[in-house]
Amino acid sequence: xxxxxxxxxxxxxxxxxxxxxxxxxxxxxxxxxxxxxxxxxxxxxxxxxxxxxxxxxxxxxxxxxxxxxxxxxxxxxxxxxxxxxxxxxxxxxxxxxxxxxxxxxxxxxxxxxxxxxxxxxxxxxxxxxxxxxxxxxxxxxxxxxxxxxxxxxxxxxxxxxxxxxxxxxxxxxxxxxxxxxxxxxxxxxxxxxxxxxxxxxxxxxx
Numbered sequence: 001x002x003x004x005x006x007x008x009x010x011x012x013x014x015x016x017x018x019x020x021x022x023x024x025x026x027x028x029x030x031x032x033x034x035x036x037x038x039x040x041x042x043x044x045x046x047x048x049x050x051x052x053x054x055x056x057x058x059x060x061x062x063x064x065x066x067x068x069x070x071x072x073x074x075x076x077x078x079x080x081x082x083x084x085x086x087x088x089x090x091x092x093x094x095x096x097x098x099x100x101x102x103x104x105x106x107x108x109x110x111x112x113x114x115x116x117x118x119x120x121x122x123x124x125x126x127x128x129x130x131x132x133x134x135x136x137x138x139x140x141x142x143x144x145x146x147x148x149x150x151x152x153x154x155x156x157x158x159x160x161x162x163x164x165x166x167x168x169x170x171x172x173x174x175x176x177x178x179x180x181x182x183x184x185x186x187x188x189x190x191x192x193x194x195x196x197x198x199x200x201x202x203x204x205x206x
Contacts, residue, residue: 001138001178008173011164013077013084013096016174016182018143019166022075024100024156025068033067074101074143076135076150078186091160099186100154101137104147118149121181124188132189135182142171150182152189 002018036050043049052064075098077084083093108114119138122130134149158166174182193202 001174002140002172003175008170010167010170012086013079013163013166013170014173014179015077015079015081015084016179017077017170018101018137018172018174019075019077019098019169020142020171021072021169022098022100022156022158023070024073024075024154025070027068031069035065035067074148075099075156076101076137076182078152078155080183086163089164091163093160095157095159096163097155097157099150099152100156101143101148102151102154104136104149121185124185124192129188132185132192135185140172152186 034050034052036052039049039051041049054061055063055065057063077096078099079093079096084091084096104115104118108118117128117130118134118136120130121136122128124130124132131149133152135152137143137148137150139145139147
């Protein structure tokens, strides 16, 4: 699944690269806390009015700072390789995306057929595609010796300014065959047609 250390490209990112200690926030709207300053406006309330503290980012003055739960996790780069090619030491795109690795769920571990299907990383185009939303990652000493799966639904984007510093987080690189399987399953998860779209013969929408 992974290339040998001698073949790992440490000066670039590739789709499917495994990174360590990536912060994945839990963006639960109901528990989001926003930092602010006490308003100078007069009030009869027994607690202060709070104005959000705003910051400017890329000429947009409407950014504010919030506090959210987050966890450092392993992650797999899902951005396409061409988008990760540095030009003059910088990435062209404004950001790159990473999907979180999670431990294999108990209900999958308890079902031998489900576990075998997960481990096979089946072709999503086949008549028995298996799991669309997960990509199995075999145990490795740099992954705490445990079985993992990439959860395509848990995605975080990092700004291009994190490159090249993010390279220090790169611990594994998928071999070519595994990377193509990884991207094809990702494409199927994000872009597969619904039953209604297939029924309406929209496979060729142009």
